[in-house]
Amino acid sequence: MGSPPPRTWLLLGKKPGDNGQVLALAEALGWPHEIKSIVHRPWELIGNRLLGVTLLGIDRARSSPLAPPWPELVISAGRRNEPVARWIRTQAGGRPRVRLVHVGRPWAPPDAFDLIVSTPQYALPQRPNILHNEAPMHRVDAARLAEAAAAWRSRLPALPRPWTAVMLGGHVGPHTFDAAAARRLAAQLSAMAARTGGAMLVSTSARTPADVTEALAATLTAPHLLYRWRRDDPDNPYLSFLALADRVVVTSDSMSMLVEAIATGKPVFIFDIAQDRAATGGGQEQERPRRGWLPTRRALLFHLGRLLGPTQLARDVGAIHRAQIAAGRAVWLGEPWPPNQRPSPLPDTARAAARVRELFGGASENA
Numbered sequence: 001m002g003s004p005p006p007r008t009w010l011l012l013g014k015k016p017g018d019n020g021q022v023l024a025l026a027e028a029l030g031w032p033h034e035i036k037s038i039v040h041r042p043w044e045l046i047g048n049r050l051l052g053v054t055l056l057g058i059d060r061a062r063s064s065p066l067a068p069p070w071p072e073l074v075i076s077a078g079r080r081n082e083p084v085a086r087w088i089r090t091q092a093g094g095r096p097r098v099r100l101v102h103v104g105r106p107w108a109p110p111d112a113f114d115l116i117v118s119t120p121q122y123a124l125p126q127r128p129n130i131l132h133n134e135a136p137m138h139r140v141d142a143a144r145l146a147e148a149a150a151a152w153r154s155r156l157p158a159l160p161r162p163w164t165a166v167m168l169g170g171h172v173g174p175h176t177f178d179a180a181a182a183r184r185l186a187a188q189l190s191a192m193a194a195r196t197g198g199a200m201l202v203s204t205s206a207r208t209p210a211d212v213t214e215a216l217a218a219t220l221t222a223p224h225l226l227y228r229w230r231r232d233d234p235d236n237p238y239l240s241f242l243a244l245a246d247r248v249v250v251t252s253d254s255m256s257m258l259v260e261a262i263a264t265g266k267p268v269f270i271f272d273i274a275q276d277r278a279a280t281g282g283g284q285e286q287e288r289p290r291r292g293w294l295p296t297r298r299a300l301l302f303h304l305g306r307l308l309g310p311t312q313l314a315r316d317v318g319a320i321h322r323a324q325i326a327a328g329r330a331v332w333l334g335e336p337w338p339p340n341q342r343p344s345p346l347p348d349t350a351r352a353a354a355r356v357r358e359l360f361g362g363a364s365e366n367a
Contacts, residue, residue: 005029005031006031006071006099006360007034007070008026008029008031008033008072008075009033009035009036009074009075009088010022010033010074011036011038011076011077011084013037013038013077017254018077018104020136020256021103021138022075023139024138025101025103025352025353025356026075027139028352028353029357031073033075034071036063036066037063038064038080039058039059039063040058040059040080041056053087053090054083054087055087057083066084066087070088070091071088072096073101073356073359073360074100074101075101075356076100076103077103078103078104082112085100086100086112099114099359100113100114100115101114101116101117103117104118104119105124110125110127110129110130113129114129115130115131115356117137117352118130118133119133119134119320120132120135120319120320121317121319123316123319131355133351134324134346134348135255135259135324136255137349138259138260138349140242141263145243146243148240148243151240152241152243153244156201156225156244159223160198160223161199162196162197162247163198163199163201164189164192164201164245164247164248165200165201165241165247166185166189166201166248166249167203167205167238167248167251167254167257167261168202168203168205168212169205169208169250169251169253169257170205170209171207171209172273175253176273177209177212178211179212179215180215181273181275182211182213182216182219183216183219185216185251185271185333186215186216187219188271188334189220189249190219190221193221193222193223194222199223200223200224200225201224201225201241202216202225203229203241204227204228205238205254205257207253213226227241242264245264245266246266246267247267247268248261248264248266248267248268248269249268250269251271251273252273252317253273253317255320258330261330263346267331267341268324268331268343269330269334269337270330270333271333327344328341328343329343
């Protein structure tokens with residue numbers, strides 16, 4: 001028999017994208033794990049930047065208890081949970097040493113972690129403890145898709161085929177997903193339906209502005225079903241729409257939605273919120289002139305942050321767009337899907353799990 005799997009803690013925060021990656025990695029490992037939900041205080045950034053390894057930035061009364069027996073492995077994602085992971089290792093001390101695995105881009109020095117699982121938009125250096133994945137990890141698999149399809153299949157009998165799942169995100173960097181962009185998206189979707197027939201299965205998200213939802217609903221002429229996101233809704237059809245659709249459209253802001261759409265193996269079309277691919281090379285966070293107070297203010301604050309703030313604020317979301325388009329897994333909305341193109345699955349989650357096992361000598365892989 002192999003060694004028992006390491007005691008594993010997952011640090012989860014308020015961002016679904018970060019939490020999804022942590023859970024995806026844990027599920028790929030197949031080891032028992034304990035979820036630690038962390039609630040942060042509004043001013044956590046100040047304390048974390050000044051003090052580093054501290055719990056002053058979290059609300060301990062509302063967070064999961066952090067007490068012995070200490071874990072041997074902590075998996076975290078996002079800036080807010082970095083100090084928590086490092087605090088746990090400091091408290092544990094001794095042997096065995098707590099391994100820290102961080103997903104994304106850390107604000108602490110890279111050598112503070114045993115493994116960093118990163119993606120192209122962060123442009124991290126090549127180092128032995130940094131794994132450069134193609135795209136974010138996800139939890140979408142055949143079993144989850146089948147279950148989700150069964151939950152909603154009987155509710156959509158009146159809509160003509162083919163079905164197009166449309167997943168709406170929100171603002172990204174200096175780019176504002178506003179009503180004008182929503183109307184532009186609706187026009188492209190309506191044109192798609194006019195060419196091929198069918199209906200749209202539209203799902204908003206927690207980040208979708210209300211005026212965007214209403215502008216798209218008022219402009220979309222194709223047959224459609226629109227789901228307006230609700231917090232903690234057990235009947236959220238997001239995954240069901242992905243499972244039932246014949247093709248998928250995602251907005252360019254969300255890398256998580258993009259990889260989840262790709263995981264279905266269906267044609268994936270990216271709607272460019274910035275509408276500036278020629279200048280940016282496909283979604284880089286650069287601003288072009290727009291009318292309206294909100295886009296101007298958003299762009300100004302974003303660029304001030306990049307000029308005056310830490311280098312961790314910089315990222316290039318277009319790097320993932322370009323890579324997935326080059327790999328044949330997606331195209332820009334408005335461009336044709338190549339005939340007979342069958343996208344290959346992303347190997348990222350399995351690669352990350354293999355690297356985590358290496359931290360423990362591979363002894364727990366078959367435990």
